[in-house]
Amino acid sequence: MVGRELSGVERRLLSELLAHDFSGVVALREQAVAVRARAGCTCGCGTIDLIVDERVTVLSEAESPVPVSGEVSGIDGTAGGGLILLLEDGRLGALEIYSYEDEPLPMPEPAQVTWVLAADADGAELTADG
Template sequence: MTALPDDARGLSDDEAGVLQLLLRADFPGAVQLRAQAVHLLAARGCTCPCGSIDLFVTDPAAPRALTVGCTPVEASFDAGQVGPCSVVLFVRDGLLDRLEVVYYDDPLAMPSPEQIASISVRRA
Protein backbone atom coordinates (compact mmCIF):
# COMPACT_ATOMS: atom_id res chain seq x y z
CA MET A 1 0.00 0.00 0.00
CA THR A 2 1.12 3.52 -0.75
CA ALA A 3 2.20 5.74 2.14
CA LEU A 4 -0.39 8.37 3.01
CA PRO A 5 0.51 11.99 2.24
CA ASP A 6 0.31 14.60 4.98
CA ASP A 7 -2.80 16.14 3.42
CA ALA A 8 -4.80 12.86 3.32
CA ARG A 9 -8.45 13.41 4.26
CA GLY A 10 -11.86 11.88 3.84
CA LEU A 11 -13.61 12.37 0.51
CA SER A 12 -15.90 15.38 0.15
CA ASP A 13 -19.59 14.71 -0.47
CA ASP A 14 -19.15 15.55 -4.16
CA GLU A 15 -16.09 13.32 -4.54
CA ALA A 16 -17.78 10.40 -2.78
CA GLY A 17 -20.98 10.91 -4.77
CA VAL A 18 -19.23 10.96 -8.15
CA LEU A 19 -17.19 7.88 -7.20
CA GLN A 20 -20.39 6.05 -6.19
CA LEU A 21 -22.01 6.93 -9.53
CA LEU A 22 -18.98 5.59 -11.42
CA LEU A 23 -18.89 2.39 -9.37
CA ARG A 24 -22.58 1.64 -10.00
CA ALA A 25 -21.61 0.73 -13.57
CA ASP A 26 -20.97 -2.91 -14.38
CA PHE A 27 -17.40 -3.44 -15.59
CA PRO A 28 -14.58 -5.90 -14.78
CA GLY A 29 -13.30 -5.25 -11.26
CA ALA A 30 -16.23 -3.07 -10.18
CA VAL A 31 -17.22 -5.44 -7.35
CA GLN A 32 -13.75 -5.26 -5.79
CA LEU A 33 -13.53 -1.49 -6.29
CA ARG A 34 -16.91 -1.01 -4.59
CA ALA A 35 -15.58 -2.94 -1.57
CA GLN A 36 -12.50 -0.68 -1.49
CA ALA A 37 -14.56 2.51 -1.69
CA VAL A 38 -15.64 2.28 1.95
CA HIS A 39 -11.98 2.39 3.05
CA LEU A 40 -10.73 5.51 1.25
CA LEU A 41 -8.83 8.67 1.95
CA ALA A 42 -8.08 11.35 -0.64
CA ALA A 43 -5.45 13.99 -1.28
CA ARG A 44 -5.02 16.72 -3.88
CA GLY A 45 -4.07 14.91 -7.04
CA CYS A 46 -2.62 17.74 -9.07
CA THR A 47 -0.63 20.94 -8.73
CA CYS A 48 -3.17 22.88 -10.81
CA PRO A 49 -6.42 24.05 -9.18
CA CYS A 50 -8.55 21.29 -10.76
CA GLY A 51 -10.65 18.90 -8.69
CA SER A 52 -8.64 15.75 -9.46
CA ILE A 53 -7.80 13.69 -6.37
CA ASP A 54 -5.52 10.80 -5.53
CA LEU A 55 -7.21 7.95 -3.69
CA PHE A 56 -5.73 5.79 -0.94
CA VAL A 57 -7.32 2.50 0.12
CA THR A 58 -6.72 2.20 3.87
CA ASP A 59 -7.68 -1.47 4.32
CA PRO A 60 -4.69 -3.72 3.55
CA ALA A 61 -7.08 -6.69 3.21
CA ALA A 62 -9.25 -4.96 0.59
CA PRO A 63 -9.91 -7.19 -2.43
CA ARG A 64 -7.90 -6.19 -5.47
CA ALA A 65 -9.44 -5.73 -8.89
CA LEU A 66 -7.86 -7.16 -12.01
CA THR A 67 -8.47 -3.76 -13.63
CA VAL A 68 -5.40 -1.54 -14.04
CA GLY A 69 -4.91 1.96 -15.41
CA CYS A 70 -7.92 3.86 -16.65
CA THR A 71 -11.15 2.01 -15.91
CA PRO A 72 -13.69 1.72 -18.73
CA VAL A 73 -16.17 3.97 -16.90
CA GLU A 74 -16.51 7.73 -17.37
CA ALA A 75 -18.85 10.39 -15.97
CA SER A 76 -19.78 13.23 -18.34
CA PHE A 77 -21.01 16.65 -17.29
CA ASP A 78 -21.59 20.05 -18.83
CA ALA A 79 -19.33 22.72 -17.37
CA GLY A 80 -21.28 25.65 -18.80
CA GLN A 81 -19.21 27.87 -21.07
CA VAL A 82 -16.29 25.42 -20.87
CA GLY A 83 -18.47 22.77 -22.49
CA PRO A 84 -18.59 19.02 -21.96
CA CYS A 85 -16.09 17.57 -19.49
CA SER A 86 -15.65 14.25 -17.74
CA VAL A 87 -14.39 12.43 -14.66
CA VAL A 88 -12.44 9.20 -15.12
CA LEU A 89 -11.35 6.64 -12.55
CA PHE A 90 -7.88 5.11 -12.38
CA VAL A 91 -6.71 1.92 -10.65
CA ARG A 92 -3.13 0.99 -9.71
CA ASP A 93 -2.08 -2.47 -8.55
CA GLY A 94 -5.76 -3.40 -8.31
CA LEU A 95 -6.60 -0.53 -5.94
CA LEU A 96 -8.55 2.70 -6.46
CA ASP A 97 -5.92 5.31 -7.30
CA ARG A 98 -7.30 8.54 -8.78
CA LEU A 99 -10.41 10.47 -9.77
CA GLU A 100 -9.36 12.68 -12.67
CA VAL A 101 -11.38 15.73 -13.73
CA VAL A 102 -10.78 16.03 -17.48
CA TYR A 103 -11.24 19.55 -18.80
CA TYR A 104 -10.29 21.32 -22.01
CA ASP A 105 -9.92 24.92 -20.89
CA ASP A 106 -9.70 26.26 -17.35
CA PRO A 107 -9.20 23.80 -14.47
CA LEU A 108 -12.48 22.60 -12.96
CA ALA A 109 -13.54 21.53 -9.51
CA MET A 110 -15.02 18.10 -8.89
CA PRO A 111 -18.64 18.30 -10.07
CA SER A 112 -21.49 17.47 -7.75
CA PRO A 113 -23.27 14.17 -8.46
CA GLU A 114 -26.29 16.19 -9.61
CA GLN A 115 -24.20 17.72 -12.42
CA ILE A 116 -23.36 14.31 -13.91
CA ALA A 117 -25.35 13.94 -17.11
CA SER A 118 -24.33 10.39 -17.99
CA ILE A 119 -22.15 7.43 -17.07
CA SER A 120 -20.65 5.47 -19.92
CA VAL A 121 -18.75 2.19 -19.97
CA ARG A 122 -16.34 1.47 -22.82
CA ARG A 123 -16.60 -2.12 -23.99
CA ALA A 124 -13.55 -3.98 -25.27
Protein backbone atom coordinates in the same frame (compact mmCIF):
# COMPACT_ATOMS: atom_id res chain seq x y z
CA MET B 1 -3.88 5.88 7.34
CA VAL B 2 -3.01 9.24 5.77
CA GLY B 3 -5.30 11.57 3.85
CA ARG B 4 -8.75 12.88 4.62
CA GLU B 5 -12.30 11.63 4.37
CA LEU B 6 -13.89 12.02 0.95
CA SER B 7 -16.27 14.97 0.73
CA GLY B 8 -19.93 14.21 0.14
CA VAL B 9 -19.60 15.18 -3.54
CA GLU B 10 -16.49 13.04 -4.01
CA ARG B 11 -18.15 10.06 -2.31
CA ARG B 12 -21.30 10.40 -4.47
CA LEU B 13 -19.29 10.63 -7.70
CA LEU B 14 -17.23 7.56 -6.82
CA SER B 15 -20.36 5.64 -5.80
CA GLU B 16 -22.19 6.57 -9.02
CA LEU B 17 -19.22 5.52 -11.13
CA LEU B 18 -18.88 2.20 -9.27
CA ALA B 19 -22.63 1.53 -9.57
CA HIS B 20 -21.95 0.39 -13.15
CA ASP B 21 -20.99 -3.24 -13.60
CA PHE B 22 -17.66 -4.10 -15.21
CA SER B 23 -14.97 -6.68 -14.62
CA GLY B 24 -13.29 -6.02 -11.27
CA VAL B 25 -15.85 -3.54 -9.93
CA VAL B 26 -16.84 -5.67 -6.90
CA ALA B 27 -13.33 -5.38 -5.44
CA LEU B 28 -13.34 -1.62 -6.10
CA ARG B 29 -16.67 -1.24 -4.31
CA GLU B 30 -15.19 -3.00 -1.29
CA GLN B 31 -12.15 -0.72 -1.35
CA ALA B 32 -14.36 2.38 -1.66
CA VAL B 33 -15.97 1.75 1.72
CA ALA B 34 -12.91 3.02 3.60
CA VAL B 35 -11.00 4.94 0.91
CA ARG B 36 -9.43 8.27 1.83
CA ALA B 37 -8.29 11.18 -0.35
CA ARG B 38 -5.64 13.84 -0.79
CA ALA B 39 -5.12 16.59 -3.36
CA GLY B 40 -3.96 14.97 -6.56
CA CYS B 41 -2.85 17.83 -8.74
CA THR B 42 -1.29 21.27 -8.32
CA CYS B 43 -2.98 22.93 -11.33
CA GLY B 44 -6.13 23.81 -9.40
CA CYS B 45 -8.38 21.10 -10.84
CA GLY B 46 -10.56 18.85 -8.72
CA THR B 47 -8.44 15.71 -9.17
CA ILE B 48 -7.93 13.71 -5.98
CA ASP B 49 -5.62 10.82 -5.20
CA LEU B 50 -7.42 7.92 -3.57
CA ILE B 51 -5.72 6.12 -0.71
CA VAL B 52 -6.59 2.50 -0.01
CA ASP B 53 -5.22 0.95 3.16
CA GLU B 54 -2.27 -1.30 2.25
CA ARG B 55 -3.81 -4.05 4.38
CA VAL B 56 -6.68 -4.36 1.89
CA THR B 57 -6.16 -7.68 0.16
CA VAL B 58 -9.09 -7.54 -2.26
CA LEU B 59 -7.52 -6.33 -5.50
CA SER B 60 -9.33 -5.58 -8.75
CA GLU B 61 -8.47 -7.03 -12.14
CA ALA B 62 -10.04 -4.01 -13.88
CA GLU B 63 -8.02 -2.07 -16.44
CA SER B 64 -6.91 1.48 -15.69
CA PRO B 65 -8.65 3.74 -16.38
CA VAL B 66 -11.83 1.78 -15.65
CA PRO B 67 -14.31 1.46 -18.56
CA VAL B 68 -16.73 4.03 -17.12
CA SER B 69 -16.01 7.74 -17.43
CA GLY B 70 -17.93 10.92 -16.80
CA GLU B 71 -18.69 13.73 -19.24
CA VAL B 72 -18.85 16.96 -17.21
CA SER B 73 -21.27 19.68 -18.35
CA GLY B 74 -20.70 23.33 -17.66
CA ILE B 75 -23.30 25.76 -16.34
CA ASP B 76 -24.49 26.43 -19.91
CA GLY B 77 -24.93 22.69 -20.57
CA THR B 78 -21.98 22.32 -22.94
CA ALA B 79 -19.30 19.71 -22.34
CA GLY B 80 -16.61 21.23 -20.14
CA GLY B 81 -14.43 18.25 -19.40
CA GLY B 82 -14.40 14.79 -18.00
CA LEU B 83 -13.77 12.49 -15.11
CA ILE B 84 -11.92 9.14 -15.07
CA LEU B 85 -11.05 6.64 -12.37
CA LEU B 86 -7.45 5.44 -12.37
CA LEU B 87 -6.20 2.33 -10.57
CA GLU B 88 -2.79 1.46 -9.16
CA ASP B 89 -1.92 -2.22 -8.79
CA GLY B 90 -5.58 -3.25 -8.47
CA ARG B 91 -6.41 -0.48 -6.02
CA LEU B 92 -8.35 2.78 -6.38
CA GLY B 93 -5.69 5.32 -7.41
CA ALA B 94 -7.17 8.66 -8.47
CA LEU B 95 -10.37 10.36 -9.49
CA GLU B 96 -9.03 12.57 -12.27
CA ILE B 97 -10.91 15.65 -13.40
CA TYR B 98 -9.86 17.24 -16.70
CA SER B 99 -10.99 20.28 -18.66
CA TYR B 100 -11.43 20.81 -22.40
CA GLU B 101 -10.38 24.44 -21.88
CA ASP B 102 -7.26 26.08 -20.47
CA GLU B 103 -8.86 26.69 -17.07
CA PRO B 104 -8.73 23.80 -14.57
CA LEU B 105 -12.06 22.15 -13.82
CA PRO B 106 -13.04 21.83 -10.15
CA MET B 107 -14.69 18.73 -8.71
CA PRO B 108 -18.11 18.70 -10.41
CA GLU B 109 -21.44 18.18 -8.74
CA PRO B 110 -22.92 14.75 -9.56
CA ALA B 111 -25.79 16.43 -11.47
CA GLN B 112 -23.21 17.81 -13.94
CA VAL B 113 -21.91 14.34 -14.85
CA THR B 114 -23.23 12.06 -17.59
CA TRP B 115 -21.73 8.57 -17.30
CA VAL B 116 -20.24 7.12 -20.46
CA LEU B 117 -19.68 3.39 -20.69
CA ALA B 118 -16.97 1.92 -22.90
CA ALA B 119 -17.85 -0.84 -25.31
CA ASP B 120 -16.83 -4.30 -24.20
CA ALA B 121 -14.66 -6.61 -26.31
CA ASP B 122 -17.68 -7.67 -28.41
CA GLY B 123 -18.56 -4.06 -29.20
CA ALA B 124 -21.69 -4.11 -27.02
CA GLU B 125 -22.12 -1.09 -24.76
CA LEU B 126 -21.95 -1.72 -21.03
CA THR B 127 -24.97 -0.73 -18.98
CA ALA B 128 -25.61 0.04 -15.34
CA ASP B 129 -27.06 -3.49 -15.07
CA GLY B 130 -24.01 -5.09 -16.66
